[in-house]
Amino acid sequence: MPAGTNDIDERLDAFVAACRQHGVKATHQRREIYRELARTVEHPDVQTVYRRVRRRVPSVSLDTVYRTLRLLDDKGIVCRVACQDACARFDAATERHPHFSCVKCGALLDVCSDELNALPVPASATALGTVTSVHVVFQGVCVACRNGRQRGR
Ligand SMILES: [Zn+2]
Ligand SMILES: [Zn+2]
Numbered sequence: 001m002p003a004g005t006n007d008i009d010e011r012l013d014a015f016v017a018a019c020r021q022h023g024v025k026a027t028h029q030r031r032e033i034y035r036e037l038a039r040t041v042e043h044p045d046v047q048t049v050y051r052r053v054r055r056r057v058p059s060v061s062l063d064t065v066y067r068t069l070r071l072l073d074d075k076g077i078v079c080r081v082a083c084q085d086a087c088a089r090f091d092a093a094t095e096r097h098p099h100f101s102c103v104k105c106g107a108l109l110d111v112c113s114d115e116l117n118a119l120p121v122p123a124s125a126t127a128l129g130t131v132t133s134v135h136v137v138f139q140g141v142c143v144a145c146r147n148g149r150q151r152g153r
């Protein structure tokens with residue numbers, strides 16, 4: 001569901017508080033980068049965030065966007081969804097949730113499932129090492145692609 005303006009302001013306040021807590025300076029550029037992430041459910045990649053932030057902050061560089069998202073991910077303030085560096089997608093929602101990934105158009109959609117979020121980590125996984133996060137991804141063809149429509153970006 002699209003976030004309203006008030007909601008964004010609240011999330012920005014929470015963002016500034018989280019930054020303070022983690023000793024990260026909530027600079028103007030970082031706030032604008034976070035705003036672009038928080039206002040969409042698309043899980044944009046670095047390039048997409050950069051293109052959108054640049055409309056309002058022409059002085060921002062791709063490198064700044066990349067480093068900011070990396071830093072915020074390190075601090076747990078945003079979430080990196082895809083594992084591979086080359087196609088990393090970012091999410092302002094850091095609470096655990098599954099995703100649906102469309103193999104045709106690349107859409108990455110949130111899946112709501114209390115059941116999956118409560119799924120315990122099996123002993124066979126913890127035996128292999130310390131589990132720090134769990135990410136369930138469903139792959140398939142999204143409704144828009146299935147109906148032969150191109151998903152608007
Ligand atoms: Zn699709
Ligand atoms: Zn998500």
